[in-house]
Amino acid sequence: MNDSLSRRRFLRQSFAFSAAAALGRLPLSAAPMQRTDGSNWLMIGDWGYERFEAQKQVAAAMQQYVAVNRVKTDALIMLGDNWYGDMTGGVDSPRWKTQFEEMYPESTFNCKAYAMLGNHDYQRMPESKVDMQLAYARRGNTRWTMPARWYSFQFPATKPLATVIVLDSNVQKPRATKATGANFQMSLEDQAEQLRWLKLELAKPRTTPYLLVMAHHPIYSNGPHGDHEVLIAEWLPLLEQHKAHLYFAGHDHDMQHLEFEGHPTSFVLSGGGGADLYNLTIPQSQRGPSAEKVHGFTHLEMTAEHLTVKHFDEQCHLIHAFTKTPAGDVRILS
Secondary structure (H helix, E strand, O other): OOOOOOHHHHHHHHHHHHHHHHHOOEOOOOOOOOOOOOEEEEEEOOOOOOOOHHHHHHHHHHHHHHHHHOOOOOEEEEOOOOOOOOOOOHHHOOHHHHHHHOOOOOOOOOOEEEEOOOOHHHOEOOOEHHHHHHHHHHOOOOOEEOOOOOEEEEEOOOOOOEEEEEOOOOOOOOOOOHHHOHHHOOOHHHHHHHHHHHHHHHHOOOOOOEEEEEOOOOOOOOOOOOOOHHHHHHOHHHHHHOOOOEEEEOOOOOEEEEOOOOOOOEEEEEOOOOOOOOOOOOOOOOOOEEEEOOOEEEEEEEOOOOEEEEEEEOOOOEEEEEEEOOOOOEEEOO
8 A cells, every 4th residue: 555645545544543443452562662763752741730640650651661662762742731730839849859750760761851831830829830840940950841931942963853843832812711711821922922933933944854843732632622723823824834744732631643634734632641531522533533532642753764653541552653754644553
């Protein structure tokens, strides 16, 4: 079969794979995978929950996956809602040790943890959790990496494969109320400043094979938060214009991969890091190729030839995987 599928044909293929996977999850092989020259990232979103039994399960699965497959983790990606609830003590809160430094130990994940802000990170409990996270990164003795509320970098530093743009998606929604998140939003001035920055950043000549964009809120989601009207209006045309390969997000507490005919960007949601799960409102049979209500994590492997994205559940079972080439060709892995 031709690996380069049209979007319409790709979606039909994807639904068939997802249905098969739902009948019996693909087990993690006990045999180590062959190492490649690629870069390996592990991603989690919505992880810093006050009750962290599920977070422990996911973190243990990540450690098992790394050990069994001899994966050298080159980066952790923390997709927002890093801290739910009270963080008394700010940078000195004991939760930094128990739910970050020890939960994802440096002995296993000896790499930077690139972080972004979610809506719960905007809560003041009792002080600004945004300022706290920026201050923790400035300490210099931690893997926690958040140089600003929005930032960019190339990865790896030598012979980079990806241009990465990290955004603050806590933009103002026109009809938001306090109950729906109006108290979890940036100012309109900051929103406009970030959008100007994003346009300038994307306008720079790109020398890497891949463009990756990530933020806490999904642009499209099959979960209860649904599609984001502001991000669709402000960010989606820019992703299309500059042919972003992947957009990563969390926010809905599940694992998703969505494709849309004619759009160059694959939309990947990894929101199963530890918070309570959400029911999907759009089944994957209607919009996919994959959407599952599970805790879990995501592995991104980058080589010059292709990106490989794999979703795993909290038992370390593979639930969905696909590849994407620099030219934008997508293929489901079975």
